[in-house]
Amino acid sequence: MKKLFPFFILILLTAACNAPVTQNADGANALPTELVTESPAVTPLPTEVQTFLATTASAAPIDAPLVESPAIMRIDMLDALNGWGITETQIVRTNDGGVTWYNVTPPELTEVGYSVKEEFISPLRGWLLMADPNDPYNHGVLYQTADGGITWTSSAVPFGDGDLSFLDTNNGWMMAGLGVGAGSMAVAVFQTTDGGVTWERTFINDPNVEGADTSLPLSGLKGGLTPLNQKTAWIYGVVYASGSVYAFRTDDGGQTWSPVQLPLAEEAKSADLLVEKIQFTSATQGALILKVMSSKTSTVIYQTNDGGQTWQPASATLPETDRFEIISAQEMIAYGADQFYVTKDASATWSILPPDVVFGESLSAIDFASLSVGWAIAYDSTNNHYSLYKTEDGGATWFGIIP
Numbered sequence: 001m002k003k004l005f006p007f008f009i010l011i012l013l014t015a016a017c018n019a020p021v022t023q024n025a026d027g028a029n030a031l032p033t034e035l036v037t038e039s040p041a042v043t044p045l046p047t048e049v050q051t052f053l054a055t056t057a058s059a060a061p062i063d064a065p066l067v068e069s070p071a072i073m074r075i076d077m078l079d080a081l082n083g084w085g086i087t088e089t090q091i092v093r094t095n096d097g098g099v100t101w102y103n104v105t106p107p108e109l110t111e112v113g114y115s116v117k118e119e120f121i122s123p124l125r126g127w128l129l130m131a132d133p134n135d136p137y138n139h140g141v142l143y144q145t146a147d148g149g150i151t152w153t154s155s156a157v158p159f160g161d162g163d164l165s166f167l168d169t170n171n172g173w174m175m176a177g178l179g180v181g182a183g184s185m186a187v188a189v190f191q192t193t194d195g196g197v198t199w200e201r202t203f204i205n206d207p208n209v210e211g212a213d214t215s216l217p218l219s220g221l222k223g224g225l226t227p228l229n230q231k232t233a234w235i236y237g238v239v240y241a242s243g244s245v246y247a248f249r250t251d252d253g254g255q256t257w258s259p260v261q262l263p264l265a266e267e268a269k270s271a272d273l274l275v276e277k278i279q280f281t282s283a284t285q286g287a288l289i290l291k292v293m294s295s296k297t298s299t300v301i302y303q304t305n306d307g308g309q310t311w312q313p314a315s316a317t318l319p320e321t322d323r324f325e326i327i328s329a330q331e332m333i334a335y336g337a338d339q340f341y342v343t344k345d346a347s348a349t350w351s352i353l354p355p356d357v358v359f360g361e362s363l364s365a366i367d368f369a370s371l372s373v374g375w376a377i378a379y380d381s382t383n384n385h386y387s388l389y390k391t392e393d394g395g396a397t398w399f400g401i402i403p
């Protein structure tokens with residue numbers, strides 16, 4: 001039997017969602033500080049919740065064991081209904097927006113949590129990477145499913161940890177971590193064209209390995225890899241040297257890399273710079289999220305319309321944000337300092353949206369399927385407890401799915 005919501009307490013909050021960007025005395029763009037709000041109107045069962053319940057009630061059961069209130073640590077929702085979750089011991093899946101969850105863990109896995117790296121590209125297609133504890137840098141097992149986790153196949157792979165990314169059912173990339181030390185990080189880059197069964201190493205910068213290359217420097221901490229196709233990809237992260245952007249691009253499948261050039265504001269030239277995310281919403285349009293860390297931390301969003309050949313900063317900047325979601329080329333949602341920031345015009349302007357739930361520092365993850373529908377994971381470190389919330393109005397009001 002499906003688990004219903006433990007409670008519905010929704011406060012409708014109307015915020016000024018198109019407040020213009022103002023300027024500081026020095027001419028720098030800043031967010032508006034005032035909010036235009038109306039008195040909240042309370043309704044027992046809002047229309048969006050009625051629609052949500054009607055939709056989820058018709059979802060066909062998944063042929064897997066039900067899980068009552070899974071403690072979801074990470075969530076990957078592919079649309080308003082279908083998604084995957086990771087707990088400390090299970091891989092779970094939903095097809096009704098997170099109300100009901102099913103256990104689709106590979107039988108061989110008894111520990112999941114932070115030990116596994118996941119990649120899901122559809123409700124049916126996904127991969128799980130588990131490192132070999134005896135040799136986590138050079139050996140691992142890759143599990144894959146084509147039926148939503150009902151069955152899994154596994155194969156040995158020449159890596160165990162890093163950033164796994166698939167473009168489609170066949171073509172994928174892997175940035176494998178080979179160890180961190182003294183502000184440096186060795187990595188190897190692999191590609192697959194058969195869905196992950198076999199992998200070819202195209203690059204390595206570990207100086208202890210014959211054939212190592214330095215076009216992607218050993219220095220710097222590599223935070224992630226974003227492929228655009230099987231030829232072009234980016235690796236990004238941070239190197240703690242003022243004014244240095246750590247982002248590199250390849251156009252030959254990872255064999256050689258060149259630095260990405262970003263136009264920087266004057267204050268960024270004397271700050272530590274962290275590239276938090278690079279994400280493409282089409283073959284030409286993408287966004288790069290840069291955190292500028294000095295006496296005051298801010299977030300700058302760069303846009304590209306030519307497939308990453310050039311990047312330009314958006315006209316508005318944000319204060320420090322902890323979570324960032326790129327929904328489309330125009331739409332993004334960020335969270336920081338107990339409030340959500342929303343843009344509908346590619347970061348030209350941002351609106352401030354205070355949520356009716358005070359998440360504070362407990363908000364460990366957000367995932368939005370659209371500008372309206374999203375999920376949030378709150379973590380209580382005192383009790384080691386995860387809660388799952390959902391919004392149907394872009395983050396103004398939230399209801400608990402898993403308390």
